[in-house]
Amino acid sequence: MMNLFSAMLLGKDSLMTYQQLFQMVGHNIANVNTEGYSRQIAELQSVPPEALGYSSSGRGVDLQSIFAVRSQFINAQVVDKQQLQSRNDTLAEALSAVEALFSEANDNGLSDSLGEFFSKWSDVANQPTDLATREEMIRNAQNLAARVSGSYQDLTVQQGLQNDKIGVLVDEINTIGHSIAALNVQITTAENCGQEANDLLDERARLIRQVSEKIGVNVNYEQSSGAATLTISNRPFVVGSEVNELSAIRDTTNSSYYDVHIATSSLSSVDITGEIANGEVGGLLAARDTVIPELKQQLDNLAYGLITHVNAIHQTGFALDGTTTSQDFFVDFTPTAVGDYTGAAASLEVNPALVADATLLAVSATGAAGNNETALALAALVNETDVVDADNDGTADFGSFHDYLHSTYAWLGNQTSAAKNEADSYDTLLTNLDNNRDSISGVSLDEEASCLMQYQKTYNAIAQFISVVDGLTDTLLSIGT
């Protein structure tokens, strides 16, 4: 009698175990589309007899544990590549926007305006005394000046946008950091109680990946507690339940753009701006602090070359009245230091006196109204070499103006295409890693379906077993009646 009851109990326990398995399969199926979900599988174990002896049999099946199938190794690689991919992707996007600013596609770009500017000097040389031609020349020069200074402003606007984005990202990174810290605590607690923290681990891995999209980060796992430690440029960001927050602090020495600081204690923080290479922040910093400033400097160099060379020739010429001379064509610019032309592009402007009175344009080299040698010399500047101080040593040793501008364009194009290519190749790498990860951890519906069938058959069999035992019990009980 005792044995029949314990067989009944075995059946009941086994049914409950299988109900848990159905729950697990349902959980897997439901999460087939959850990003970063690791499929869970059950570890079943037979239950040994209560007391060991010759004739004692086991007591059915027990669910030892439900664990998630995952590869820590692939997850670490994903974090590694993700930050490189998003750095290059962000940089490529930023530089594509810059490229569009300088587009020459519709024949109205900077290169074209520059050509037009020198061309108009030829027109003036052809018609030295014609006022309309002189005025057209000045309007054209104004257009060129506006294009140069406008491009410079546009670059500043781009930097401002990138800067704003950095500020937002810093907040987002902190928020995610706090979520990771909270998960660390839950995971440690769960593991201390001997539970598998499968879903929490998946969630944490997903968040760590999100951080690595935004900023370069290193991850270590503490074996004992299961907590993840995140470091940003070798400084602790998330340690267990603690978060050393990032902060965006305006730097007055860098146009009041944000520096990124990381807290080292509750009171102090340290500037890590220069050390952040990866993630979106890394890409934005590269655009804001490296590529765009370089472009701006090249625009400044170009503008300064224009101002000095055009003015030098223009000063030697005479206005239409035959006596006025030594006038600047562009508003003069004085470098703050040798080779430092910061501000030349932004302030490029045609001398307002000429704008007000086109007869002041110095076309004649002798003072005779029909002489056009100054205009001819200015028109010839277009092919003049050694007009731009490309290496900022105070000597103009690069040129022509067009060559310099075009080499700037080629440089920008190379930067952009390099970033695009890198982003593409890391993209492919990430896809492969994700596929590898899913190949290990992903949910296969077919697999789950086959588990479901298997578990269903077993469940039915156990139920059948209970019904047979029930029949036996009935038989036994009917003996007395």
Next chain:
Amino acid sequence: MRAVDSIWQRNFLVNLGLTKERYDSALSQTTTGKKVINFSDSPSDAAMILALKNQSGQITQFERNIAAGLSMLKPAEASIDSSVTLMYRAISLAEQGASETNTGDAREILADEIDQVRDQLLNYANSEVQGKYLFAGANTLTPPFVKDPATGDITYMGNGEEVKIQADFTIQVATNVPGDQVFTGSVDIFQRLADLRDALRADDTAAISTAISSMDDVVNQLDQALGTIGSATSHLNDITAQLKSYQSSLTSRISSLEDANSAAAISNLSAAEVSLQATLKAGSTIFQNSLMDYLS
């Protein structure tokens, strides 16, 4: 490798993205006709294209310069041409005056006619185009030859400068001949005509003959000026021809760097379209078959 649904889906999406990118690139090449649109498409080609376009723009400007130069040379040539005709008329008048059969009165009339010829020549010498005096050197805003109302003497007020245009990258061509090389200078034509007029008035047949023989130099000087202008004009025409052929070679180089090969672009487009359709079709079948369908 264990293939799971998410891998299929990811691969499908990645490949669809790549196919769409190829399609987009083929489409933009076909619609814009250009293969280099952004600098990053090909940085060195983009720089080269702009450099060539700059050259081409300069050539267009040289052609404008030459047109402007010719527009100065042509009326100058016409004025000198008319002056030569005028001089032959002066010579024939003088020859009539030299004839022994003429009386003093008749010579007086001829002298008046020579004076008119001289005034007409003054008009030619002061020809202007668009407010610019052609024979004034660089003093183009003031009439180069001024007649003293009292004495009738004509003096040159222009200067001796040549005004040049930039005809190509290195060559500058003068587009004027200063008036002191045409009408005054080594032979002062106005003075010669005045001498002839005075000889007629004085009824001095010997002086008339001397004046007539001195008219040869006058015609020579005008012919020389015509020669200068003619050679400048033909020089400019030669340069124009060279510029045209250079321009067309530039255009074809720009085109070879910048323009998409339209046949290739269109066939790329249709290939991309086919592969896009195939990808979509394949994608729609991926998720159709599952063991789940057979569970009861």
